[in-house]
Amino acid sequence: MKLNLDSGLVENCRAAAQKIAADVQDFIRDKTTVAVERAILRLLGINDAADGVPLANIVVDAIAARGELNLGAAYWVGNACKQLGLSPAAVAQQVAAGELDLFALPRFAPEELHPYLRQLARPGLQRIADRRREREEMLARLPMGPAPWLYVIVATGDIMQDVVQAQAAAEQGADIIAVIRTTGQSLLDYVPHGATREGFGGTYATQENFRIMRKALDEVGERLGRYIMLVNYCSGLCMPEIAALGALERLDMMLNDALYGILFRDINMQRTLIDQNFSRTINAYAGIIINTGEDNYLTTADAVAEAHTVTASQFINEQLALAAGLRPWQMGLGHAFEIDPDLEDGLLLEIAQALLARQLFPQAPLKYMPPTKHMTGNIFKGYLLNGLFNLTSVLTGQGIHLLGMLTEAIHTPFLQDRYLALEGAKYVMNNARHLGQELEIRAGGKIEGRAREVLAKAAEFLARVADIGLFAALEQGMFAAVKRSRDGGKGLEGVVMQAQGYCNPFLEEMSTELREAQRNDGNKAD
Amino acid sequence: MKLNLDSGLVENCRAAAQKIAADVQDFIRDKTTVAVERAILRLLGINDAADGVPLANIVVDAIAARGELNLGAAYWVGNACKQLGLSPAAVAQQVAAGELDLFALPRFAPEELHPYLRQLARPGLQRIADRRREREEMLARLPMGPAPWLYVIVATGDIMQDVVQAQAAAEQGADIIAVIRTTGQSLLDYVPHGATREGFGGTYATQENFRIMRKALDEVGERLGRYIMLVNYCSGLCMPEIAALGALERLDMMLNDALYGILFRDINMQRTLIDQNFSRTINAYAGIIINTGEDNYLTTADAVAEAHTVTASQFINEQLALAAGLRPWQMGLGHAFEIDPDLEDGLLLEIAQALLARQLFPQAPLKYMPPTKHMTGNIFKGYLLNGLFNLTSVLTGQGIHLLGMLTEAIHTPFLQDRYLALEGAKYVMNNARHLGQELEIRAGGKIEGRAREVLAKAAEFLARVADIGLFAALEQGMFAAVKRSRDGGKGLEGVVMQAQGYCNPFLEEMSTELREAQRNDGNKAD
């Protein structure tokens, strides 16, 4: 199935998005945040906690309290390491214990310390690279089935129950397991420590929980002969830290959107965009696939009227992702099946939208979200909505397919809900496996017309955003009908201008390698 | 959506089926059956019962007992009427009461009586024509929605409960209500009398039950502003009688298949084919749409391997229908969605089959049956099967759409089962209303290939049947893998060779009018 699209318009969209992304990159280049700095410390091996407070927070807070974060946390910790011949973890421990005052030590000149900092960053980089290689080896040995890959969530709030549910889901045919986060975690300015059993509507994202679930999925994957992917949420006030932890614990995908936190959690836009860049760089380096969050627009806005904002946002996410070193196969750009089911010919519009995304981003795996807001307590009708969603997905060749739950309007999924979802999706996708290859879209018909209309609107929308810049567009409420001010929202106090001599040894090293890989991509034909 | 089919093969199929039908017509021309004769009496107004035994049976049995049925029941009753100046009903009453011996009266010569018999037939013909006009007027006033028309069954066994369920179904959006018959009725050699409340797996078909349900549906139809069609089963040992009663009580559709009784009820083939011809003639005259039963093959045979027998049978049913005076819009030719849901690309084959039927019989409304044999106690998966069935139906433009029930494997439908079925079908069909017009079948692809393959096999199959004749084909088990012998099965004793002077005044009159209408059809372009 192929749509006849105006390639000039597509180029316009990309050019506008490129300009938008470049402006953002300009803005963030000389800034850092407390979360970025904590992520650096975590990558340096500072992952313990003291009395439940993560050492990364203690150290960064200490530096920030002195107003000295503008040189970067790496500088202060590195300085101490070098001065005292200690590991970063040991330095952090001593700071936490009140045994060490980072500012009381003699100081190397910043530039002088940079080679040493790069040295210090090695083990962290190596560990991520190892995880990545591990994944590649496992995937070769335990190959996944054909796309669309079936993605389900577990959300019991208790990591131990999550394991039971996740393993069951894998046995039932799930390819991808996401552990949903508890409400409220995104507004915490730290990542909780250790295994947790008391979330609400989800489970805390912690390094230990990542480890527990990774192990459980590797186990069941070996048993089933299929690699099972693990997903978490790289968003909120700790976006880059979670990226770091996910990279260290071999997560495979991360929900990671440039605008989600701004729009849906009222996190300050400057903070989010800076955090976003480093977190994406880490994801890119770790070989993690990101999932963007355009689908969320349609949970509040009308899916017919606002479809073009989804498309526009996909272009922006794509360009910001490229800027952070992600490659096309890592871009799970989001969209959703959220048109009112009672609309005549609504399915034609859904097909148009799904196919449009497929064609605009041919190498991206695309993350396709199921109906949520039109799901009601009528579990039977809901099951059928999910059926047409599954069909649309296989028909249009989506990559990452989130399963709808028949109880969407009632509770987070029960074991049986997930079983039924997987059974339904397997049935539909198998029964219609090659349908998309057997059908053609009528030229000049309703489906093509709709796709062309959405594209045209997206192009116009992007041109306007490019004109005024992303910040102003957010201030004017152009996305998801939500207005956010440049200095409002949570977390602005965590944004810091870099000083002369600032150093983020990971960003530098990762970026260099990633640029290289992207250049190689560029040589290949699309 | 259009398939590229070999029009030569289509012609071959029609020609073979025409020969098969012509042979059958040759065979039945000079024969009648007890059921045909009872139907004639019913059309003459003999619809009462004595001690629960229908007068039609009493009279025909009396004539048959004397071995005098070969002149036709109309002759003997007509003779008595004319001799005594009584109405047919009065004659029957007296015979039943033992007050009149039909054979003790003086006799008109058969040929001499024919004009009088034609006279006697007038009121019956008029009543049917009135019913037909009534329907046409109501349809003009209370138009039905777009096809596929939603068809549900009620099957409580109790006509009073059936009314509750049928009216509820109409309110929920059903266009067509079928009252399923109790098990065993098809093997009764009489039509029970009066309202009944004790069927199993269905309700007795009786004239009074027809009336009760017709009234109930007219009522709810007026309320809703939509005409609601009523269906019953014109099959089994009383096929023509039920046709007569349905015509008198304004039923709108009749299950009526040339081979169903032979294959699935082991009714003698000679008996069935004779009965079938008269019953179809009555249906034709009454403006009733017949539903044929090809779908039943697939409840025992494999839907992939035996698909061509469905197509072949459709051609035969079409030609036998034409021979009985039915017009294309009255031919609800049957087919079904019965491919194993776990087959990869099974949906492609279903679409191929549905589209093939659509294209081979462009003017026929086509009766499309839901999945039944692959339905299990898993009501959720079953609901989804029905969803894809609904989609296939609207996609390929079917006419009469039987709704699948999520509890198919468990019980005859509950109120909520039917509600859910209607809700699901309305959702899918509305949401995908014009999808079929927006998609094209890839030329030379799997779908087209499958349709061409089925057509080729059907052509070959029909050629073989045409060669040996329908009777021999049935003897060899060519249909539904069931072998039936020419003289075996139930009801052969009710078959009678017509004598010189035999008269069926209804068949004659109806046929004349119907031929005329068909000739007019022929003048129109297809």
Next chain:
Amino acid sequence: MTETKRIKAYGDALDDGAVQLSFTLPVDAGPLARAAALNLAVQMGLEHAEIAYMTPVSQGFSFFVVYGRCRHSVDLSRLQVAEAGLEEMDFFEINDYIKEHIGRKINVVAACTGTDAHTVGIDAIINMKGYKGEYGLERYPWINAWNMGSQVPNAALVAEAVRRKADAILVSQVVTQRDIHIPNLTELVEMLEAEGIRHKVVLVAGGPRISHQLAVELGYDAGFGPGTTPRQVASFIVREMVQRKLGN
């Protein structure tokens, strides 16, 4: 097992008791209907019952989807598991078993009785072709099997059983609406008793809505439900024959 092992329904935590219900009530949708539905759920033992969905179905009827936590639990260690054919042999074992313990071919007569015309189930058990990749009884060298097909009156089945000197009689009942199978199955037992041969045969019923328990209550030796395979049935018959010394 002697120690108690209580389980409850499971949603996303052990013993949460999560259960889904749906039903229709003969009352118009509205606050009263909602209260009635909740009340029913409570009577069924649901705690935290929630009406997830209420909709009018037609005049005077409403449909509900309910979720709740069922307080009832089941003690697995005290359950009586009554199912025929639990210890099944395979094709070869069964034939060997007949040869060894009975020493002659056994006779099996089967039918779908009354007005019931569903033959697929009984065919699956009897006919050569079999079911789920297993041969039907016709293919067993040590079994003579006769399948009388559908809509067989009980009297005809009894007569055939006598004629074939049946060791086992197999009855299929698929249509169960308004419990039509109950009188039909009962009548057969009565006829066999009247004929004086009930104790000489293994009498087995089957069908999608037949349970072992129900069959035994109606006077049958066993009942087989959905998914039954030929060898489960054959295993039961031959063991029962040997146990009741019917083979001579």
Next chain:
Amino acid sequence: MTETKRIKAYGDALDDGAVQLSFTLPVDAGPLARAAALNLAVQMGLEHAEIAYMTPVSQGFSFFVVYGRCRHSVDLSRLQVAEAGLEEMDFFEINDYIKEHIGRKINVVAACTGTDAHTVGIDAIINMKGYKGEYGLERYPWINAWNMGSQVPNAALVAEAVRRKADAILVSQVVTQRDIHIPNLTELVEMLEAEGIRHKVVLVAGGPRISHQLAVELGYDAGFGPGTTPRQVASFIVREMVQRKLGN
């Protein structure tokens, strides 16, 4: 109503009690699991219970679909129907009612509290745009409405209520997993009492899993569930204010 009016679930005949169940049991699929499922159904009051479907879901878990006839009945005449907003007025009637009975604009403060970030529900009630074609409270000339949005701490809500001299406080709770809404809703009541203003306000909770009954149990004046419209809420508030003489 005084005369009893007993109803049962309805399948295809009055009082047949037809009910559908589904649930998971933490035991491997098989005869034991089937027996357990049946036993559970019997405890729930099902007669003629049938396991329509049993399937393994994963190691140690099986899923069931059950149909049966529930013997429980409900006496409609004895049901207590407790739902707020049963007698609703329309937009104009409500404004007139305020003008006439209270004589000044009333103040309404609303929020989605705790860590809950679902605003669509409370927006539907408060915002101009409204819901189901009905205006939200912001559009009512006789109502001042403030919508604080999502993830509002209870303390912040109380402070705002004091500042705005709120006549009514509206709280939305959508996430209910592991009953997180219960402590959250309870805490608000306690804070209002500590502040000494609980008796001065109409306190209303709402959300898809909130029932009137639950809200009252937790110390609220009313609870509103799925499908609530703005005028139902406004009707309740103004009537409650007048009844409790809060308008002065």
